[in-house]
Structure formats: C-alpha cells, structure tokens
Amino acid sequence: MNELGRLEDLPQAYRDELKSLNLVPLWPSLRGVLPPKVPTRQTQPTYWAYKTLRPLLLKAGELTPIEKAERRVLVLANPGHGLEKMQASAAIYLGMQLLLPGEWAPSHRHTPNAVRMIVEGEGAYTTVDGEKCPMSRGDLILTPTGLWHEHGHDGTEPVVWLDVLDLPLVYYMEASYHINGQRQDVVSGRGDRQYIRAGVVPTPVFGRSQKAYPMLRYAWTDAKAALESLAADDPSLEHVQVTYTNPETGGDAENILGFYALMLRPGQSLRLPARSPAQVFHVIEGQVQAQIVNSTFTLVEADTCCAPGYEAVTLKNLKSDTPSFVFVADESPLHRKLGVYENWG
Numbered sequence: 001m002n003e004l005g006r007l008e009d010l011p012q013a014y015r016d017e018l019k020s021l022n023l024v025p026l027w028p029s030l031r032g033v034l035p036p037k038v039p040t041r042q043t044q045p046t047y048w049a050y051k052t053l054r055p056l057l058l059k060a061g062e063l064t065p066i067e068k069a070e071r072r073v074l075v076l077a078n079p080g081h082g083l084e085k086m087q088a089s090a091a092i093y094l095g096m097q098l099l100l101p102g103e104w105a106p107s108h109r110h111t112p113n114a115v116r117m118i119v120e121g122e123g124a125y126t127t128v129d130g131e132k133c134p135m136s137r138g139d140l141i142l143t144p145t146g147l148w149h150e151h152g153h154d155g156t157e158p159v160v161w162l163d164v165l166d167l168p169l170v171y172y173m174e175a176s177y178h179i180n181g182q183r184q185d186v187v188s189g190r191g192d193r194q195y196i197r198a199g200v201v202p203t204p205v206f207g208r209s210q211k212a213y214p215m216l217r218y219a220w221t222d223a224k225a226a227l228e229s230l231a232a233d234d235p236s237l238e239h240v241q242v243t244y245t246n247p248e249t250g251g252d253a254e255n256i257l258g259f260y261a262l263m264l265r266p267g268q269s270l271r272l273p274a275r276s277p278a279q280v281f282h283v284i285e286g287q288v289q290a291q292i293v294n295s296t297f298t299l300v301e302a303d304t305c306c307a308p309g310y311e312a313v314t315l316k317n318l319k320s321d322t323p324s325f326v327f328v329a330d331e332s333p334l335h336r337k338l339g340v341y342e343n344w345g
Ligand code: GTQ
Pocket: 071, 073, 094, 095, 097, 110, 114, 149, 163, 165
C-alpha cells in the first residue's frame, strides 16, 4: 500500500502555524481513522467471574452506604478502552449493582437507556414510570431513556443485578445527563401482565397503547419457557434464541442495544457469525465455554464476558446432560439504524 506522508515530514514552522489555527493535516492520520479492510477495535475479549467480583461488591456494601453511592455498582470495564472509560465496548456499559435489604436507590431519570438482568436475591424491585417491577433471578427489566426509576428492597438477603447501559455512546454524543426526582407513586397496571401472551395485545376502545415502552419487565420463567418450546418444537434448530422485543411494535425492546436469550442444547457448540456489533454474554443457567478471538473463557452461572465486533464467537455448552442459558446484549439496533451493520459470516 502507498506510504502516506508523516507529520515529521512537514516543516516545524508549517506544523506550528496549522496548530495555531486549529488545523490538522489529514494524511498522517488517514490510515489510523480509516484502516484497511478491518476496523481498529479497542474492545478486547474480557471475562469477569462472578465468584471473584461478588465478595468485592459485598465489601462495597460495608464500605459505602447507599446514601454515599446512589447506585452501588462495580463497573465491568474493558481494559482495551482504559478502565477509567468504564466501557465494555464502544457503546456498552456493564455494571454489577448491589442493593441490601431495606436500602433505597432514589428516583432519577437519564438519557442513556438501561436494562437490568437480575443475578441473585429476592425481594428487591425497580419502580419504572410508576410500575413496580419485582426482581427475580434471570428477569430482564427495562429502564428506557427518560423514564423515572428507583430501586427498593423488602427482602432479607443482598440482591445483585447486572446493569447494561448504552452510556458510552450517549456520553460520546454529549447527550448524557440525569435529573433527580421524588419517590414515585406506584400506579396500577403492569405491562408484564398485560402483554404476557405473545401475539395478543391490550386494545382499549380508542386504540393501542400510547406508551413508547409498554412492557418493562420480562420474567425469566417466560423467556425460558419460550426457548424450551422452540427447542422441543424443532430438534434440528441450531440457533435457539429469542429477542426481547417491544410487544406493540415488534422492534427491539430498546433503541440502541439489543437483548436476547439463547439456549444451548446439552453439549452443543454454536458458532455465532462475525457481525459488526460488539456483544456481551452472561450465563443465566449452566456452564458455557466462550471462544472469542484468541481467548477461551469458561463461564459458570452469573459470569460475564464481552466480544469485539467483526469476530466470530463460538459458545459451547459444557453441560452434557442439561441445556445452558445465556443472556446476550449487543449493539445491533445501533448498527442497523446507522446503516453500518454487517455480517461477515
Ligand atoms: O440503576 O439507575 O449501573 O443510573 C449506572 C447508572 C445503574 C441505575 C448504573 C445508573 C444506574
């Protein structure tokens, strides 16, 4: 390939003059911003074991009262981006959040979209837009952009969940901010009950729900049952996966990140094609080996890892007699909306 001129090739006085006028020559940096054939990715395959993270999160519960934290979270940061950036990938933020019995994480709303995947504990809830969403292991709860949300805990044991936000992207866009609010009044009616059966949606006299996000909680029991019926219905189906969708539009549950649940049959090895979006994998049930570029991770329940875009990933169910279940988050909705989505096979 043609070698392009370097910055050092230019006379210092010329460089100084450009700099003083806020001008930059493109050619020394052209290959950097438009690398040949494959994008440069800072996202490294990274693995976080729940077993090592959990005691540190519980320690944070002793060290930092909820009033001093608002959200007591250890961020799962990708070293490829620099830990201080608090990014798992270009667009994905991951955090493990701890709420202790009796604690309350006060109401706020913000521009980034969030979801929570419940990891352990019973008795906690998130109130989103007035809807009180109980938290149980494997449940997915949405807190989409702009909706008030707060977390409370009436149980007796610590509750932990995985936060997935599009914060890095929204921050990069210089569009990230929050507003604190009052404790919400809980309203009656719950989207997760109204939309409990796929294919039939509530129909008030004057039309369909006007809510942008009619369903805020996706119970794990329902998602798991859907996967099990898919698998039973077609024993030759390789990709046993469901997408968390908006039941009114059929589109992705949120605008920027995509969320899925994947079932691996006993002993199954599944190759996911190399697609442009980065991905996150979190084991809900079972034990899974993830092969990502040159890394091989063994994930047990509640473990999490991430993969850069444009790389194939192979997931293997290490259980030979039971299925394993994986929660997946990716940047697909973002890539599709921006027209940069690619599948390289
Ligand atoms: O629970 O509202 O991990 O606002 C980061 C920012 C969780 C939350 C995070 C947040 C929250």
